[in-house]
Amino acid sequence: MLIVQKYGGTSLGDAGRIQAAADRVAGLARQGAQVVVVVSAQGDTTDEMIARAAQLNPRGAAREMDAYLAAGEQMSAGLMAMAIGALGCPAVSLTGWQAGIHTDARFGNARIQSIDPERIRKELAAGKVVVTAGFQGVSDAGDVTTLGRGGSDTTAVALAAWLDADRCQIFTDVDGVYDRDPRRYPEAIRFGRISYEKMLRLIENGAQVLHDRSVELARDHGIRIEVLSAFTGAPGTIVSALE
Numbered sequence: 240m241l242i243v244q245k246y247g248g249t250s251l252g253d254a255g256r257i258q259a260a261a262d263r264v265a266g267l268a269r270q271g272a273q274v275v276v277v278v279s280a281q282g283d284t285t286d287e288m289i290a291r292a293a294q295l296n297p298r299g300a301a302r303e304m305d306a307y308l309a310a311g312e313q314m315s316a317g318l319m320a321m322a323i324g325a326l327g328c329p330a331v332s333l334t335g336w337q338a339g340i341h342t343d344a345r346f347g348n349a350r351i352q353s354i355d356p357e358r359i360r361k362e363l364a365a366g367k368v369v370v371t372a373g374f375q376g377v378s379d380a381g382d383v384t385t386l387g388r389g390g391s392d393t394t395a396v397a398l399a400a401w402l403d404a405d406r407c408q409i410f411t412d413v414d415g416v417y418d419r420d421p422r423r424y425p426e427a428i429r430f431g432r433i434s435y436e437k438m439l440r441l442i443e444n445g446a447q448v449l450h451d452r453s454v455e456l457a458r459d460h461g462i463r464i465e466v467l468s469a470f471t472g473a474p475g476t477i478v479s480a481l482e
């Protein structure tokens with residue numbers, strides 16, 4: 240059983256939350272699953288980094304912004320691997336390029352073109368949990384790229400596709416996909432299941448709960464996405480071909 244689990248920024252917001260995610264991952268690994276974890280930058284890190292860069296150069300070169308912003312996810316990956324390791328479960332963190340994630344060279348909005356899964360497979364075969372930094376890859380020229388805001392979802396789905404994973408779970412700060420933003424509309428209704436097409440329409444109308452590219456990739460590769468709460472054991476939402 241190979242499982243890809245992605246944790247978003249709020250779900251990694253402080254040490255306690257990283258610990259809770261690490262506990263879940265280590266539990267699966269102990270049951271014998273191979274686990275690939277994809278992490279976002281913690282909390283508001285990416286927003287804060289963008290603001291800091293703007294103080295120095297409001298029109299910072301896109302290449303340099305990507306080199307800089309990718310560090311947010313790398314910090315999470317290192318922390319998560321250490322948290323999992325502290326539970327006695329061997330784990331290794333990988334940057335996007337170490338994980339073999341190749342993209343085009345559109346800095347700030349790069350698209351994944353292929354993944355060379357050799358390194359990840361090697362680490363999994365050695366019995367390790369692999370923690371991959373989301374939101375990033377490497378261009379043919381060897382430059383660091385980022386996938387656009389919210390792009391860690393796309394890293395997770397792409398890894399699930401290229402690794403032929405059995406499950407792809409996106410852990411976030413709400414317990415699934417709703418017909419409208421549940422934070423703004425308490426009467427919002429949760430979908431138990433939603434089709435790729437309907438999910439893409441929701442995203443077009445502003446639901447940023449999943450990155451649009453992640454849903455397109457899932458549709459194209461037949462990946463069933465489970466959107467789950469990082470904080471509760473609620474059933475969540477399945478995004479798949481069928482409603």
Ligand code: ADP
Nearest residue numbers: 247248249411412416417419420422446447448
């Ligand atoms: P993460 O950091 O886990 O990637 P995001 O902030 O990108 O989380 O996405 C989760 C947020 O999406 C929720 O906190 C919620 O406010 C918002 N959201 C907007 N529309 C929807 C919707 N239709 N269903 C669920 N969440 C939604």
Ligand code: ASP
Nearest residue numbers: 279285374388389390391
């Ligand atoms: N940290 C990046 C962002 O805020 C990527 C992500 O969270 O998926 O957009």
Ligand code: MG
Nearest residue numbers: 247389447448
């Ligand atoms: Mg997101």
